[in-house]
Every structure is written in structure tokens, then in C-alpha cells.
Amino acid sequence: MWHAGTVTTPSPGLRERKKQATREALREAALRLAVERGADQVRVEDIAEAAGVSPRTYNNYFASREQAIVSAVTADREARIAAAVAARPAGARLADAVTEAVVEQYTNAGEREQEALLLITTRTALRDAFLDTTASIGPPLTTVIAERIGDAGAHTARVLAASVAAAIRIALEGWLRPAGSAEAAGGLVVPSGSLPDQLRAALAPLAPAFDAAERRTHPIKRG
Amino acid sequence: MWHAGTVTTPSPGLRERKKQATREALREAALRLAVERGADQVRVEDIAEAAGVSPRTYNNYFASREQAIVSAVTADREARIAAAVAARPAGARLADAVTEAVVEQYTNAGEREQEALLLITTRTALRDAFLDTTASIGPPLTTVIAERIGDAGAHTARVLAASVAAAIRIALEGWLRPAGSAEAAGGLVVPSGSLPDQLRAALAPLAPAFDAAERRTHPIKRG
């Protein structure tokens, strides 16, 4: 009993493998072309051609032009975060497990990923697409959180996962803001620290909620 | 109390009023046409024509076709939520203030709003646009929360506001799911209750985080 998702495919058919191969080819082509020429000099038609599929098929895999490029960097980060949380000992504090897993998965930047990130930060459209990837963290994170706090708190798990995703997004926004607008709501500006610092700072306020959810399942008190 | 200003009203210039009038005309036209014919039978060109502007100008006001229709229902709900929170007595628990303000603003459905909501639930694109409006709650809510917990917790306020927005979104998703997909993450299905119940249930897990943030600013407060 595992959920149909982005985890792995033992051997569910020859068909699925070709599908993943096509997706990977599109990711690769999109990133390569974006790095070679500018990001604005790459059309969907070019990416599709480089990957050997029709432009129409491209949209069967990615909803937008930027998604493919960003996808090459983010890859299956959601699944890795969820796996990292699940890998932590069951006795550890859930809030810490989640925080460390997130920081861990966002700090190990590969060589090509670093170059791609540099490209992403320059273009607004790519930055937005990159920030939108945080939304996909929700579902897998919901699963692992639900395993910790029990099925009774399924609803809670979903809210907590979504809150984590929102916090990560805020951290990323604050991180890649070299000359961005700082007037948004309260006009308050927090100096951009390192990414791990931003992530920890953003996730810290949620810790009490995790503690409470976790405490509810471990019946230390009765009556 | 018609101004949509987030914080101040810089100048009630004649120009700004025409702008708001155009926006209102577009909202009105979009909703009316969508109700009259089906939602799919309304093009941007039609809305623009009914409002007396060019199709190009339409996009200067709304980023997508669905936004205008949804905007007619949501109006300035974000501002009203923020105002409702600010209106609560300073001594009250912040978590309760936010929860009640949200429930309050999402339950007073006008007559035409009810009809529009019925329309929204039928079309997936409109539902998505409706859910996306929760994102706009963040900024104003951040401001009022920051006022309560102090500028020191500005970062915290932003995270909490985003978490609230995410929770509201989840509540709405669960509410308008007549025959939707229930397989998302854990395959767990929670029977759809009333909207106020959904909202309270979604916001409840965040209460400890609010308490902790509030406690950090008010030295020792028992309540």
C-alpha cells in the first residue's frame, strides 16, 4: 500500500518509463537551452524539438514554459524532503525533523543547479515559477506528518504541511531578493541572511503548532 | 467605506475614482455575463465591451479571465478580514480573533454572491481562481498580526498570515468538493461539514503557534 506518486516505479510497465524519459528529456533540453541562449530566447517549440516531441506534447508534461526549466533544478525535491523526514528517528521532535530535512534538501546545491539558480534569479518569470514549486511539497509532506501524528490528525497534517510550504516560500522570497520590492505589507525589511538561516527563521514560528499536534497523539495526560 | 486602500488613502483624486469605476464595471459585467450565459460562453472581449473598454485594458486590471468573475464575489474580503481582526479587543487571544474574523467574513453571503458561488463551484477554472484569492489575504493580515505581536516578530507575522491563508484554502477546498478527487496525499477523506466548521477545523492547528508568538511579546500572560 503506497500512494501513487512521484516516488519510484519498481517496474510498472514499459510505458511509464518512456514517459519519465520524455519528461527528463524535456527538463534537460529546457535547462540546457536556457543556459546557452538567454531564458527569453527559448521558445516551447525549441524545447520540444530538442527533446524530440511535438510542442503540443510539451504541454502535456508542463503547464508553463518556465516549469520545465525550474523542474530541472527542483527535480523531485518534495519526495526527498518527505523521505528525509521519514528517515529521522521516531522519537525526535517532529518540528526539528521537518526543519532539518528542509534545510538539508535546500542546501546541497549541485554544480549545475548552482548555475541554473543564478539564471533563475535573474528572470522574474522563472523566480515565480521557482517559488511556485513550494506548493508541491504539501502532499508528500502531509503523508509523513500524518504518519507521525496519527490518522486522527489527518486534517491537521495537511494544514501543517501547507504552512511549512508557505514558510519555505517566504524564506525563498526573502533570500532571492537582491533588488526586489520591500514595501509589501508592513514595509518591514529583514536583512537577507543565508538560505539556511532564512529557512530556520521561517519555520521556527510553526514549531509550537507541531509540538501541540504531536503531543495530542502521545497521550501523556489523561482525563 | 468603499475605498480599497490597504493602509492609507493617499489622494481621493478624480483619476483614481475613474479607475475604480472601471474596475467595478468590469467586475459587474463579468459576473453578469457569466450568470446569464454559461461561464464558458463569456470571452474577455465580451466583458470588455460590456464595460466599455478595450480587451487590452481588461488585462491591465485582471490577469486572467476568471479573476474578474471571482473578484465580484470576493471583492475586498482581505481588507475586511484584517479590519475585523483589528476591531477585536486587544486583550483577546489572537488565535481566536483571527479565527472569528475569518469565519465571520466568509459566512455572510449576500444574495447575489450565493448565486455566483454556485456558478463558481461548477467550473474548475473558476474554483481555482477562487482558491487563489486566499493568497491576497496574506499582506493585510500580516500587518494586523504584526501590530499585535510587535515589530520584533515581523517575520513571524508573515509566516502566520501565510499559514492562515493556506489553512483557509484547505478549508475551502474541502468545502467545495462535491465529487472531487479524494486521493491526493494520504487518501484520507474527511466528510465535508459546513464552511464555518471547515474553517475552524483548519485554523485550529495553528492556534498554538499564535499563542507562542503572542506570549513572546506579552511577558507573562495567563489566560
Added chain:
DNA sequence: GCGCAAACTTGCGTGCACGCACTTTTTCTG
């Protein structure tokens, strides 16, 4: 009053997302 500058509107062109119908490929079943 008188322009001037900024803001708003608009026509035009380009690329893109996506529905629909059809073809091709893979998988299931008798």
C-alpha cells in the same frame, strides 16, 4: 490659463495554454 509630465488606454504582434478530434503505441483479455 498653459503647457508639461506622468499615468491610463489602446492597437498590434507574438508566443502560449488548452480543448477537440485523430493516429499511434502499449496493455489487457478472451
Added chain:
DNA sequence: CAGAAAAAGTGCGTGCACGCAAGTTTGCGC
């Protein structure tokens, strides 16, 4: 093993988002 069924790929057409470069209105200083 063959044919059916399901699923993925593809061509085509439509409407839309948005940059750009005018044209037009509003507001302000002189």
C-alpha cells in the same frame, strides 16, 4: 495470438496574456 481497450502523442484552431509603442487623459507647477 488476435482484437479490443486504454493511454499517450499529435495537428489544428481558438482565445488569451503581455510587451511595445503610439495616442489620450489627468494633474500639477508656472
